[in-house]
Amino acid sequence: MPAPPRILERIVGLLTPPASREVVLGDVYQRYRSPLHYISDAWYAVPCVVYSCIRRTADAGVLLMDAMLVYASFLAAAWQLDRQLLYGKYGLVKLAVPSLLAVIALMLSDAYATPGKRSAFRPLMQGVLGIGLVCFAQSAFAAARFPFALPWWIVAAGGAAGVVSIAAIGMLFPKDDHRPRGAG
């Protein structure tokens, strides 16, 4: 019986959230006809599985609180360090970009969490991950001279406050891990 190349399986396994990995990899393995067919199956299945995991694990209320606190962190940093930014063109919109990125990182981090595995450091790790994505994106914006780039001192101060905020929210509202998991 033909089997898909190991490297393809590895890639699809990495992209699939752990809650559904076993089942999705098994299903696409069973349907395998050729490498191209395997890629096409995975191409259509994996984004849907990620979406479904996000829908199952995301808590809209907690994410909204995270977004508001990260926004407040960057707003406070701008108020303290560079008040002119607030009065400039799109100043307040520029400060909203980090909260959007942090929320995306948090949603993905919840979707890709291993079911049943809990760690006391998880809220802090999520904060670091969320703000890490913000820092990475801001560096890319600055390098590309993108108008939504923020000055590094605001990113540093707002980011530090953001990590603390996300960690605090994570500790106050721990994730409910009792919902059914496992697409497919």
Added chain:
Amino acid sequence: MTRAESIGQFEQLVLTAILTLYDEAYGVTIHGRVQELSQPKSVSLGAVYVTLDRLEDKGLISSWLTEPTAERGGRAKRCYRLEALGERALEESAATAKRVWDSIVAVWGRDWAKRFGKGARQWGRA
């Protein structure tokens, strides 16, 4: 008695697939059966996964993992079965479909129904 959960057309197809597959209802087989039922439209495996998760969250179906098998590269299957809520929802949606069918036949006549039946059988064979 509480009202049955209202379901969409695709959810109806997935529930019907699970009902007709008995103990062999898992991702690949459900996708195959939904593909047959929804002809001539094609359906992606991902759409079936999303719907299965949604139906499970609504409590219409439940799932369990089987033992790993060689045909799946040593991986387990997630099998599904209808729960009482799912059966009620499917019954209600089948009754609605029947009423729609009867109303159309009443207007367009039995000849149309026969021709339509032949067309549907041809899609089924394709």
